[in-house]
Amino acid sequence: MTIAASFEIEYLQYLDQEGRPVQALPEGLDAKTLLPLFKQMLFVRTFDSKAIALQRTGKLGTYASCLGHEATHVGIGASTRPEDVFAPSYREYGAQFMRGVRPREVLMYWGGDERGSDFAVPRHDFPWCVPIATQCLHAAGAALAFKLRGEPRVAVTACGDGGSSKTDTYAAINSAGAYTLPFVQCIINNGWAISVPRKAQTGAKTLAQKGIAGGLHCLQVDGNDLIAVLEGMRRAMDRARSGHGGSVIEFMTYRLHDHTTADDARRYRGEEEVKAAWARDPIPRLRTWLGGQKLWDDAQEKAWIEDCGRRVDEEINAYLESKAQPVEAMFDYLYGDPPPDLLAQRASAIALDRAARGPRA
Amino acid sequence: MTIAASFEIEYLQYLDQEGRPVQALPEGLDAKTLLPLFKQMLFVRTFDSKAIALQRTGKLGTYASCLGHEATHVGIGASTRPEDVFAPSYREYGAQFMRGVRPREVLMYWGGDERGSDFAVPRHDFPWCVPIATQCLHAAGAALAFKLRGEPRVAVTACGDGGSSKTDTYAAINSAGAYTLPFVQCIINNGWAISVPRKAQTGAKTLAQKGIAGGLHCLQVDGNDLIAVLEGMRRAMDRARSGHGGSVIEFMTYRLHDHTTADDARRYRGEEEVKAAWARDPIPRLRTWLGGQKLWDDAQEKAWIEDCGRRVDEEINAYLESKAQPVEAMFDYLYGDPPPDLLAQRASAIALDRAARGPRA
């Protein structure tokens, strides 16, 4: 039998679900690096629960929770440099916070205000992307720009298990391979695409192997193990930076919340499964390990979570105090050089708005 | 190191390029089966060269030659049953002839007449498909229909090396895997997509491995070796028929002609490469082997080719004698139940056409 090609996909895990090391820490990674990231995971979770509460009280539109994804999201963000570019879907706040996006911007976005995507920092990252996986191709395009201009930057993107079925993901992977781009495709496998389970998306054994179709480096990672996330990302970022091309990493995690606040997951998934997933929660796992290293205790956690709450509340207040944009905002960012007919529509919209708001407005 | 998944892609070849067996014939395949298929390859080549000549003399529109692909095309067609469905691109006449499509229909199509796609036989095959690789998804949809209705039929489709980059191909592969469909994706790697060489399409080592992304069975085959083509197809068809799902087969062949008669390949590829490819021509290879089996000689070949010429000429005459469709044909196959406005347009087109053709028409 002649073999034309063969492939292996490695699986990375450092801490098991009880927080016990299953192998030595990756070189260069120590507890000191991990502690601030763990704290960041707690911040993200605090933000998330407050955002859900905001939505439940009618102060936010539909919101996509990131509960359970904290290790994957924070680990991805932590592995990038400011000059890299990140093209998210709509859920990776943890990664975005690491890059400078502010919680108030997330809230603005889900609060129905385009200014949420006008990140103060980083100016060059892509905005949230609702059409599934289209962001992956934009990241590939960015990576192509970096390569053509000789810039030492990497484009990192994320999509879900559902998104891995989307043709855009394949297109991104294939072009990254064809042009040997500095590109990292994160596939965040949280088990569900709204109501559709991972197994209904594809007959592929892993989602990491999607990368084989484009000749990329493929890796599967325990996405609830921050250490594995960081090590997986390090390998991919190193490859990208050294001109060795793109990677696909599948992060195995779980969506502990409903798909969004508009969804009710009880309609389609069983309690047992969710219970089992909580046992894999990335936060206690790392907490156990950090505790074992004497780097973290309950008192510290209590104080830190209070601090997170205060900071999130400030962000929420900034969001709640924001005034809606004036009606002309819907015309003002459409063209750099707006055509006359559009300016006429703008004037008429302003006039109508004034009239509707009464004589004093 | 923990391995999440591993894959191997087998390469199939029985006759090397000098027609020497490199391993025993596959079980169930004997020279008696091969002879008529070899003769069919000669028929296809005769047809092809006459079609090119027709185009060169202004009697046909742009034509896509199949020169060099005869073993792959005939082998694919020979591996299907009448009740299966074939969704071709625009080049696989050899496969289509095996299924009943007539040369005059091919000529009609490239002669600018929709009636070419109204195959007398088989009534259920898909027509030629110009938008690259979209046919692959139609085949997957057909396979899904077969599966849902419990029909023992297989959907077979073909695209090129270029087509393997197209997102539709990935979508077809992924859905065939997700639904375990009776589906065979042939990727006919002839080295070129117009002027773009295979290596510029993807970083993947083989095109067969595209199937890994969808969890399909993958195989690479010497597409200039009819025996390997038949054996590769047999495995894929057996899997499909027995409910084991889809396959991707990469057929390694070469486009010996320009992309179409509108193309001039000398602009982008070297003579050396083409010369080397002629040495892998599927026809002499099989002829040598059949000759060795005392099943074929020069006299037989001469007589057969003359016969082919006569049959092709008949087809050409039928094509050349066809009258253009009447002007109303452009309205008559649009809707099963045509709307009144369209019927009014139809009437006006007929009136205009009469007027233009003068009083006697």
Place this chain on the structure above:
Amino acid sequence: MNKQAAATKTAGQPVTAAAITLIEAITQALAYEMRKDASVVVLGEDVGVNGGVFRATAGLQQVFGPERVLDTPLDETTIAGLTVGMAAMGMRPVAEAQFDGFVYPMIDHIVCHAARLRYRTRGRLTCPMVLRVPWGGGIRAPEHHSEANESIFTNVPGLRVVLPSSPARAYGLLLAAIRDPDPVIFYEPKRIYRQYKELVPDDGEALPLDVCYVLRDGSDVTLVTWGAQVKETLEAAEALAKDGISAEVIDVATLKPLDFATIAESVSKTGRCVIVHEAPKTAGFGAEIAARLAEESMYDLVAPVERVTGYDTHIPLFRLEMKYLPSVDKIVAAAKRAMAAG
């Protein structure tokens, strides 16, 4: 009362029928046709156990099984391509695009294949499929969930484009769409999915696929609209009536093919026409109606045609979206301009 007349009324139905919402009428039509015709299957993202994000397919998988109600992988190209393939093999697939903003990846298969399979093969193969598309703004949804992109499909030969605006019309037109031998793009005005209930007997009677509905008779001005704007347009007619202006209201319902005769007849009576739709103005489908008036009703018009539409910008996120959409005020103002003009 004939079927078409019945569809314009909200009363007078047999008492055995239940009063249902527009979205329930969709579900009812799907269930009816699936019972009647084994070749009808439903496919899309989340249409199975979950019953669709809007619950249009709620309960169908439980009744008809996973062979008739299929969750697809998350890819609209896949959904469109599989649908074409299934339809070509004689099934009657009803595909769902989860939201209007996600139909774009389907356009290639719809335009290049669904719309021309019959044409290309001279009738040998056909493509009897329906694509259901929840449509339009005003529900405070996230980005890409509020588009009105119907005009894209109206320039494509071989398609039908339907956009019902009442439970009864949704039921009757969806049945017709599924039974039609050709591809139908079936838009559903999600803002009025649950606006009101109407008695819709589950009698399996389809409505014609090429008829505009006169929802209100009037003599001074014709208001032509479709989809969710039927609500604001009827309210505007009411407001105009208070000012002594008699407005006729037409629900286009089927955009392609357009029943222009009904519109022309109305305009021949009123001499004025206001076209209302939420898609951007430029090259929205309102343009086609105005163009037909300019071609065929020129001598009837006593005032310039008016269009009240979305602006030529993207529908904003929800803090501003209501300022983007046509409103009762905007429609009334346009009708009054028409009255003043001629």
Place this chain on the structure above:
Amino acid sequence: MNKQAAATKTAGQPVTAAAITLIEAITQALAYEMRKDASVVVLGEDVGVNGGVFRATAGLQQVFGPERVLDTPLDETTIAGLTVGMAAMGMRPVAEAQFDGFVYPMIDHIVCHAARLRYRTRGRLTCPMVLRVPWGGGIRAPEHHSEANESIFTNVPGLRVVLPSSPARAYGLLLAAIRDPDPVIFYEPKRIYRQYKELVPDDGEALPLDVCYVLRDGSDVTLVTWGAQVKETLEAAEALAKDGISAEVIDVATLKPLDFATIAESVSKTGRCVIVHEAPKTAGFGAEIAARLAEESMYDLVAPVERVTGYDTHIPLFRLEMKYLPSVDKIVAAAKRAMAAG
């Protein structure tokens, strides 16, 4: 003579300029801008060594290298998505769709992203890209190689849609399109790629992106068209002149944004308008022009607006395609109907 006036003439150019065809003018514009602006890159299928199937990029890779002229994998979604990503990072990519029939898989990225990146990010990111699309029928090409689908993009806010019809306008408008800070869909009438030569100085002067061109003055009827039909329309004007009818001919050139003022001004003079395009009639872009006339030029019109267009069916394969396309005869007949009517 200003630039705009110059673009309507075929003579009077400095003698240093070479007479070139429309497609050569495209190449010339691309080369000019690539020399001037390092952020301009060209990408598409076969655009590299092969210089494009129509030779629009002939020689560019040889001059500018494979980093500026990129062959892409064979996937239009890929081309569109990469282009958006590159443009967002500050490049000025000029992508090629090999034929009009292959733009459909690009629509998603164009509509959902290119057209709204500036809007969505409040100007933080922009998408200065051009999509070149060889357009239209009449060249005896295979299926899907003859579409006129420009109307799809004209309903999309945030885009510009350009369709030049002479070498000089192709040169000036392509330069403008590349320099424009927003996405431009640049259709090229392939039937007249090599119809005639014109002196086009390689002076890097762009033409305005929102101007219609009056190609011929007249007083009885306004003929409005774009793309390859400019040829038939000018011939029709010539034929009408022989019958004593003075036709003004307008090349729309930029469909979005539409310079309606130029059309309105002409119609205010002639009182009659015939719109000519090869796309299917229903919801073709001609509808928007007719609609604007119905809204804004009602009192100027003395005859119903006429549309001479492709039929509402697919453009047939080439044995019948000339019977599908607007012809001189059809245009003349429509103009005469307009003359008779008012």
